[in-house]
Each structure stands twice: as C-alpha cells, then as structure tokens.
Amino acid sequence: MDKIKVLFASSEVSPFVKVGGLADVVGALPVELNKDNVDARVILPLYKKIKIKYQDEMQFLGWKLVRMGWRSLYAGLFQLEKNDTIFYFVDNEYYFNFDQVYVEYVFDIERYCFYQRAVLDFMGDFMNFEPNVLHCNDWQTGMMPLLLDAHFKKHGYHTNVQTVFTIHNLKYQGVHATDVVREMLDLPDEYLRDEFCIKDRAINFMKAGIVFSNSVTTVSPTYAYEIMTDYYGEGLNYTLQKYAYKVSGILNGINDLEYNPKKDDKIPVKYDIKTYQKGKAACKESLQKQLGLEVNPGAPLCAMISRLVDQKGLDLLLYVLDEMLYDGMQIVILGTGDNYYERALVDTANRNPGKMCACIDFDSGLAHTIYAGADIFLMPSLFEPCGLSQLVSMAYGTVPVVRETGGLKDTVTPYNEFTGEGNGFSFANINAHEFLFVTKYACDLYRNHKDVWDKLIKTGMSGDYSWKKSAKEYAGLYSLITGIPLEEEKPEVKAEEKPEPKKAEAKKPAAKKAPAKKSSAKKSAAAKSDKKEETK
Ligand code: ADP
Numbered sequence: 001m002d003k004i005k006v007l008f009a010s011s012e013v014s015p016f017v018k019v020g021g022l023a024d025v026v027g028a029l030p031v032e033l034n035k036d037n038v039d040a041r042v043i044l045p046l047y048k049k050i051k052i053k054y055q056d057e058m059q060f061l062g063w064k065l066v067r068m069g070w071r072s073l074y075a076g077l078f079q080l081e082k083n084d085t086i087f088y089f090v091d092n093e094y095y096f097n098f099d100q101v102y103v104e105y106v107f108d109i110e111r112y113c114f115y116q117r118a119v120l121d122f123m124g125d126f127m128n129f130e131p132n133v134l135h136c137n138d139w140q141t142g143m144m145p146l147l148l149d150a151h152f153k154k155h156g157y158h159t160n161v162q163t164v165f166t167i168h169n170l171k172y173q174g175v176h177a178t179d180v181v182r183e184m185l186d187l188p189d190e191y192l193r194d195e196f197c198i199k200d201r202a203i204n205f206m207k208a209g210i211v212f213s214n215s216v217t218t219v220s221p222t223y224a225y226e227i228m229t230d231y232y233g234e235g236l237n238y239t240l241q242k243y244a245y246k247v248s249g250i251l252n253g254i255n256d257l258e259y260n261p262k263k264d265d266k267i268p269v270k271y272d273i274k275t276y277q278k279g280k281a282a283c284k285e286s287l288q289k290q291l292g293l294e295v296n297p298g299a300p301l302c303a304m305i306s307r308l309v310d311q312k313g314l315d316l317l318l319y320v321l322d323e324m325l326y327d328g329m330q331i332v333i334l335g336t337g338d339n340y341y342e343r344a345l346v347d348t349a350n351r352n353p354g355k356m357c358a359c360i361d362f363d364s365g366l367a368h369t370i371y372a373g374a375d376i377f378l379m380p381s382l383f384e385p386c387g388l389s390q391l392v393s394m395a396y397g398t399v400p401v402v403r404e405t406g407g408l409k410d411t412v413t414p415y416n417e418f419t420g421e422g423n424g425f426s427f428a429n430i431n432a433h434e435f436l437f438v439t440k441y442a443c444d445l446y447r448n449h450k451d452v453w454d455k456l457i458k459t460g461m462s463g464d465y466s467w468k469k470s471a472k473e474y475a476g477l478y479s480l481i482t483g484i485p486l487e488e489e490k491p492e493v494k495a496e497e498k499p500e501p502k503k504a505e506a507k508k509p510a511a512k513k514a515p516a517k518k519s520s521a522k523k524s525a526a527a528k529s530d531k532k533e534e535t536k
Pocket residue numbers: 019020021022024305306307334335336361362363364367386387388389390
C-alpha cells in the first residue's frame with residue numbers, strides 16, 4: 001500500500017536550528033510519522049549555522065531561479081538524511097547566511113516570501129517527491145496554501161496536494177504592506193480581499209494560512225477553542241470562527257530520545273522513577289553549586305526556562321518575586337528575550353545572591369540540568385498554545401505550577417488534596433497573587449508532606465509524553481483529507497496468544513478508526529467546496 005507523502009515546511013527544525021517549541025515539534029513529529037506508515041520529509045532554509053555544521057553530510061540536488069517580482073533569484077536545494085528522515089534545505093546566502101534565525105521583521109517577511117516560493121518551485125519533480133500533503137507551520141509558511149492555489153493549481157499543477165496549516169503561536173502573524181508583498185509574491189488581484197489574506201488593509205500570512213488550507217490545527221485542544229475568543233484571538237478570532245469546521249487541536253509530545261532522565265548525558269546523575277530520590281538530590285546539589293546558590297537540599301528550587309517575553313507571564317513573576325524569595329524559595333531563570341525582563345531579573349538576582357540566579361542565555365545543556373535539578377517548574381503564561389517545558393519538567397520529576405490556559409490546561413491536572421489526583425498545580429486568573437499562593441502551597445507540600453510530593457513526582461514521571469499518540473492523530477488527519485487509507489496496524493501478538501485463522505475479521509480502513517478526525521475529514525471536504533465558492 002502506498003504511504004501518504006507529507007512535506008513539512010518550517011522556519012525552525014530541531015536539531016538543525018531552534019528558537020522555540022516550533023523547532024522541537026517539526027524536528028520530532030516527522031520522525032515519528034515515518035515509523036508509522038507515512039513518508040514524511042521536511043524542508044527548511046539553509047541557515048549559516050546549518051551550513052557550517054552539516055555541509056559535509058549534505059547532497060546538492062540542484063538549483064533554480066525563483067521569481068520574486070521583477071527579480072529572479074538563485075535558490076539551491078540540498079538534502080540530508082537524519083533519524084531515517086529526509087531533510088531538504090533551501091540555499092540562498094543573501095537571505096539565510098546569518099548567525100541568527102530571525103533577523104529583522106521587515107527583512108524576515110522578504111526572506112520567508114522567498115523561502116515559500118522556493119519550496120513550491122522545488123516541490124515535485126525537482127526534489128523527486130510530490131507530496132499528498134503540504135504541512136505548513138506558523139506565519140513563515142502561511143502564504144503557501146494561497147500560492148499553491150494561485151500559481152499552481154489554477155494552471156493544473158500539484159492539483160492533488162492537500163494542505164494542513166498548524167498554528168503554533170497565533171500572536172506572530174506575518175503582517176506587511178500589501179503592495180510590497182503583492183510584488184514579491186506576484187499575487188493576482190483577486191486574492192487581495194478581506195475574505196482571503198487582507199486584514200486591516202495589510203497582507204496577513206497567518207490569515208491566508210487559515211483561509212486557504214484544507215485543515216487548520218493548533219497544538220492543543222484548549223488553544224483551538226481559546227483562539228476563537230476575543231481575548232486570545234489576536235484579531236483573527238472571527239476568521240477562525242468562520243472556519244471553525246476545519247480547526248482542531250492535537251497536543252504536542254516531547255522527543256523522548258532527547259528528554260529522558262534515564263539516558264540523559266547532559267545531567268550529572270541519571271535517574272528513573274525508581275531512583276529519582278537519589279538522582280534528583282544529586283542533580284539539585286550540583287545545580288546549586290554550579291549556579292552559586294546556597295547548597296540547601298530543603299529549599300524548594302523553583303525554575304523557569306523560557307523566552308523572556310510577556311506571553312510567558314513574566315510580569316506576574318516579577319510582581320511577586322521578592323515575596324517568593326522571602327518565603328525561602330530558590331529561583332533559577334534561564335532565558336533570553338526582552339531587555340526589560342532580562343534586566344529586571346538580573347537586578348533581582350544581584351540583590352539576592354545565593355537565592356536566585358538569572359542566566360540570560362540560550363543553553364540547552366544548562367536547560368537539561370535545570371529540568372533535572374529543580375523541584376518546581378514555573379509557567380504562569382498569559383497564553384500557551386501547547387508548552388513543552390511543563391511536559392519535560394514532569395518527565396524529569398519536577399512538578400509544574402502553571403496557569404490554566406492552552407496546552408497547560410490540557411496537560412497539567414492540579415493536585416486535589418481530597419482525592420490525591422493530579423500531576424502539578426494550577427491557577428486560573430492572570431493574577432500575580434494567585435500565582436504566588438499556589439506556588440507557596442506547592443512549597444508547603446514539598447517541605448512538609450513528602451508522601452504527597454513523592455506521589456506528584458511519580459505521577460509526572462510515569463506520564464506518556466511521547467509523540468506516538470499525536471503522530472497517529474496527524475496521520476489520521478492526513479488520511480482523511482487525502483482519502484488515502486492508512487495501513488492497518490498490526491496488533492502485537494504474544495507467542496502464546498496466536499489468533500486462530502478464522503478469527504481474522506474484515507479489515508476496516510484505519511482512517512475510520514480515529515473518531516476525532518472523522519469530523520475534520522468531512523469538514524475539510526466542506527472546506528474545499530466552501531473555498532471554491534468563495535474564490536469564484
Ligand atoms: P515556546 O515555543 O513558546 O518558546 P515551549 O514551552 O513550547 O515555548 O518550548 C520552549 C522550548 O525551548 C523548550 O524545549 C525549552 O526547554 C526551550 N528553551 C527555551 N528557552 C531556552 C533557553 N534559554 N535555553 C535552552 N532552552 C530553552
């Protein structure tokens with residue numbers, strides 16, 4: 001049976017290049033899908049760091065001239081295989097030969113216009129891969145479903161390619177002047193309409209992705225619901241409401257090859273659910289020494305690893321940080337971002353030597369040692385599409401304190417002292433003192449109720465955060481929008497339980513087994529006809 005072919009397009013892909021969770025997702029999901037009867041490949045820009053590190057392993061597939069308005073620009077295509085997955089890289093040094101991934105907003109718009117056009121030009125014969133599904137991620141790829149329609153499908157090319165658009169963060173939308181983007185993308189006038197890609201008289205890449213893709217996914221069910229409301233909708237809530245029938249939420253997983261305290265070479269002492277008491281104690285002591293904190297096993301060590309932006313609830317943290325430190329908590333922050341937050345955190349850390357450390361850096365090694373050495377992980381986010389850090393922290397036996405939003409709400413069940421259920425702590429409102437009180441409550445349990453704390457750690461560590469389940473959901477979605485059935489999964493049969501031949505039942509198409517996606521298939525079919533109506 002033919003595998004469903006999926007091409008992922010993304011501006012970040014781990015382990016090649018990472019700014020945030022987007023990279024983790026596009027680095028892990030295709031690898032998991034490839035274990036699961038899908039032929040998933042990935043295409044990303046060839047940034048400077050990737051070129052330097054991987055150029056010897058890459059194969060040059062060829063080059064093309066890509067049109068950008070009046071200009072024709074060189075685009076090279078390279079290929080590399082890693083983790084049984086094929087990765088393609090779009091080369092153009094003028095656009096991508098920079099140390100950082102994102103350079104400057106207006107230039108980024110131009111860079112990703114070029115990238116999107118190059119991907120579509122390379123797709124098919126050139127890369128010897130005609131996907132059934134083009135899976136776009138965030139604004140940097142949002143115009144591709146529209147461009148596919150305007151430049152290819154209308155002229156009889158790639159007519160069978162279906163599109164999925166995943167929103168990892170609705171806040172960043174790719175908005176720019178209509179005339180400039182129209183020129184770079186050669187957009188026909190009939191597409192420059194409020195119902196399509198125009199929002200507030202500018203072109204909005206995110207909006208185009210929502211309108212023109214066959215299916216829209218977000219990275220958690222709660223976020224899928226939240227973004228249709230005024231508060232979380234970032235101005236696109238009405239568009240999302242209009243296309244609600246094709247929107248669904250699929251939770252992210254974490255890469256268990258990277259985040260597993262039992263096999264993690266980056267942490268001082270490896271541990272698992274049986275040995276966590278000794279293991280975490282040793283990791284905590286080592287972390288306290290490394291960061292110049294007082295070596296005190298009894299002090300609750302609260303950590304945050306994050307981009308330092310308002311989304312992450314840093315205003316709530318800063319408001320009650322002094323009170324937290326006064327309460328005896330040790331605080332460790334690892335992150336980079338807005339100057340204001342960086343300075344405010346360093347300032348408080350300088351005033352509290354031995355109690356707080358603010359590491360203004362992006363350091364994945366240190367991140368691992370913090371996940372292992374901390375007791376409590378703080379995520380007071382204003383909104384959180386999915387959030388990976390709370391999953392990683394639970395896998396490492398670090399108990400999360402989160403605000404009830406997006407993926408945090410879907411993955412962290414607050415501790416219930418009556419039933420004993422839960423894997424963390426949560427608070428509902430954007431209120432610094434709610435955050436403080438629930439963190440103090442967690443610290444109280446940590447200090448005085450060891451049995452409860454051990455149960456919380458064990459519940460967190462035994463959770464399944466792998467990509468397996470999510471990958472199955474995505475595979476079901478691809479199957480439903482393309483109409484290509486998935487191969488029936490072979491049940492694991494123990495030697496002593498071999499089935500009798502007559503028991504073999506008529507095979508059902510696997511796609512039908514996924515109830516959540518059934519409706520999205522119908523929805524997607526509806527989406528197609530609906531869009532045709534609108535384009536007329
Ligand atoms: P977002 O995608 O909004 O940045 P997520 O929680 O989804 O947030 O993912 C963030 C990822 O980036 C996590 O894997 C986290 O460990 C990692 N990360 C964030 N900041 C840093 C940093 N300064 N150093 C190392 N890793 C970081």
